[in-house]
Amino acid sequence: MQSFVYQILPSRVIFGAGSVEKLPQEMERLGAAKALVLSTPEQRQSGLEMLDRLGARAAGLFDRAVMHVPIETAEAARQEARRLGADCCVAVGGGSTTGLAKAIALVSELPILAVPTTYAGSEMTPIWGLTEGGRKTTGRDPRVLPNTVLYDPCLTVSMPPALSATSGMNSVAHCVEALYAQEANPIISMLAEEGIRAFAQSLPVIVRDAGNLEARSQALYAAWLGGLALGSVGMALHHKLCHTLGGSFNLSHAETHTVVLPHAVRYNESCAPDAMAQVARALGSRSASEGLYDLAVALGAPVSLSSLGMNESDLDRAAGLAVQNPYYNPRPITRDGIRALLQNAFEGRRPWTTDST
Numbered sequence: 332m333q334s335f336v337y338q339i340l341p342s343r344v345i346f347g348a349g350s351v352e353k354l355p356q357e358m359e360r361l362g363a364a365k366a367l368v369l370s371t372p373e374q375r376q377s378g379l380e381m382l383d384r385l386g387a388r389a390a391g392l393f394d395r396a397v398m399h400v401p402i403e404t405a406e407a408a409r410q411e412a413r414r415l416g417a418d419c420c421v422a423v424g425g426g427s428t429t430g431l432a433k434a435i436a437l438v439s440e441l442p443i444l445a446v447p448t449t450y451a452g453s454e455m456t457p458i459w460g461l462t463e464g465g466r467k468t469t470g471r472d473p474r475v476l477p478n479t480v481l482y483d484p485c486l487t488v489s490m491p492p493a494l495s496a497t498s499g500m501n502s503v504a505h506c507v508e509a510l511y512a513q514e515a516n517p518i519i520s521m522l523a524e525e526g527i528r529a530f531a532q533s534l535p536v537i538v539r540d541a542g543n544l545e546a547r548s549q550a551l552y553a554a555w556l557g558g559l560a561l562g563s564v565g566m567a568l569h570h571k572l573c574h575t576l577g578g579s580f581n582l583s584h585a586e587t588h589t590v591v592l593p594h595a596v597r598y599n600e601s602c603a604p605d606a607m608a609q610v611a612r613a614l615g616s617r618s619a620s621e622g623l624y625d626l627a628v629a630l631g632a633p634v635s636l637s638s639l640g641m642n643e644s645d646l647d648r649a650a651g652l653a654v655q656n657p658y659y660n661p662r663p664i665t666r667d668g669i670r671a672l673l674q675n676a677f678e679g680r681r682p683w684t685t686d687s688t
């Protein structure tokens with residue numbers, strides 16, 4: 332067995348239907364008495380319900396969380412937390428809302444109680460992101476790791492099937508890249524493979540029957556594993572490419588992950604054979620890239636960058652941006668290789684048709 336380093340992430344997880352009811356006692360456990368509740372405008376109702384649930388423990392609601400945490404939103408939320416004298420944040424929502432709580436914690440060290448309602452996994456990572464002047468900066472800081480995570484599958488039932496599918500594929504991507512990460516270790520690999528398997532079983536049920544609580548529970552469990560994988564080891568080509576495409580071409584986060592994943596995996600397939608065998612085993616497919624593509628198709632999710640609104644004329648610039656800063660990847664990054672990958676992703680071609688790339 333290869334040598335490795337494993338760093339445990341200190342978060343407390345409360346899992347199961349109805350677990351959100353335990354929020355007041357979890358706040359008490361942290362010694363917190365006044366929560367600033369955070370939500371997106373679309374999930375304002377969930378934020379208001381949280382205020383009701385918390386009663387006197389709620390300081391107020393800030394319902395302006397948006398994708399990629401613009402610095403102006405972060406500043407406004409930080410000011411609101413100070414104004415209300417909040418001593419913790421309760422983030423009810425997906426990665427955008429958790430991201431806003433992290434932006435507050437980054438400057439105030441306020442503890443975070445996260446109530447995830449998508450499968451993005453941000454609640455399990457010490458990774459923060461802030462966007463200023465159209466440029467997103469990310470970093471790792473233990474102060475932004477949520478202290479307590481309440482995974483309640485009942486809150487995910489309202490997630491539309493299309494978002495459930497792409498959000499799930501976003502988390503599958505965390506699991507996949509963890510398997511061939513530079514810091515890969517057997518503990519995280521075990522969790523990552525289990526995460527892919529649990530998603531492959533649950534997502535097809537969810538897109539047919541969004542209210543199936545057993546499948547919702549399984550997917551949320553898989554999302555926890557995906558988040559843990561993302562937070563514990565570094566990512567590679569796939570995440571860097573999605574970061575570039577999302578940041579520079581304003582493509583939707585989870586959909587971009589869904590489209591790019593089979594192609595990034597195809598690019599790396601021959602250079603990480605053990606990891607790819609684990610992905611294929613978890614999916615029950617002939618190869619990792621084919622299995623991921625077929626899963627996206629079976630879920631009715633988008634499979635081409637063109638369908639996300641990307642222009643073919645931007646592919647050259649995207650390839651240039653993607654190779655600007657060197658980073659770890661199992662297969663060396665070449666501009667031609669990335670350009671070919673992007674073309675296949677643009678057209679939405681099934682990976683086996685691109686065996687020469």
Ligand code: NAD
Nearest residue numbers: 371373374399425426427448449451453456458487489490
């Ligand atoms: P999101 O949080 O932006 O949510 C998308 C939309 O779905 C929002 O309008 C939201 O209100 C709505 N929504 C969420 N849950 C719902 C539910 N259960 N029912 C109905 N509507 C619901 O999307 P996301 O994909 O969860 O997060 C994306 C953001 O998170 C990106 O900015 C990404 O960079 C970031 N992210 C960060 C990390 C990290 O570790 N820092 C990890 C993953 C994602």
